[in-house]
Amino acid sequence: MAPQNTAIEISTIAKNLHTDLKIYLEDKKFGTFTLLDNSENTYKFTTDENVNGSGRFFLHTSSEILNTTQEAGNDVILYASNKKIYIKNLSIIDGFITIYNLQGKEVFKNKLIKKDTEIDVKNLSEGVYIINLQQGSSIFKKKISIH
Numbered sequence: 001m002a003p004q005n006t007a008i009e010i011s012t013i014a015k016n017l018h019t020d021l022k023i024y025l026e027d028k029k030f031g032t033f034t035l036l037d038n039s040e041n042t043y044k045f046t047t048d049e050n051v052n053g054s055g056r057f058f059l060h061t062s063s064e065i066l067n068t069t070q071e072a073g074n075d076v077i078l079y080a081s082n083k084k085i086y087i088k089n090l091s092i093i094d095g096f097i098t099i100y101n102l103q104g105k106e107v108f109k110n111k112l113i114k115k116d117t118e119i120d121v122k123n124l125s126e127g128v129y130i131i132n133l134q135q136g137s138s139i140f141k142k143k144i145s146i147h
Contacts, residue, residue, distance in 0.1 A: 009043070085097075085144065093113055130143055131144055
């Protein structure tokens with residue numbers, strides 16, 4: 001359990017594990033994987049709501065590097081410039097864009113109606129955000145920096 005606005009840090013201390021074994025933390029909320037291979041690699045976030053229960057985080061082990069490429073985003077071009085987000089080459093025009101800050105709070109959501117879209121984000125503070133593009137059953141996620 002953790003109350004809202006709590007800073008949380010997840011890391012590993014591995015004992016008696018083979019040196020080739022990789023430990024990954026999956027965050028289901030953001031669809032991210034973080035390699036926790038030593039005490040310097042950590043996953044940090046601040047809760048945007050009370051956290052009580054299970055189902056958000058999962059540990060994965062592998063002797064290979066995980067491939068997190070998502071099929072939905074193979075041809076999508078996504079970048080930010082001059083307080084605008086540009087999305088190009090969407091395969092399906094019926095979808096949504098959701099923007100989250102690094103604390104996991106949804107700060108923007110809009111329907112995607114064109115294959116090439118320009119979104120004004122001048123109301124967002126400068127910083128790093130997580131972009132979630134949902135097209136049908138496919139989801140493409142990417143971190144971007146807005147300046």
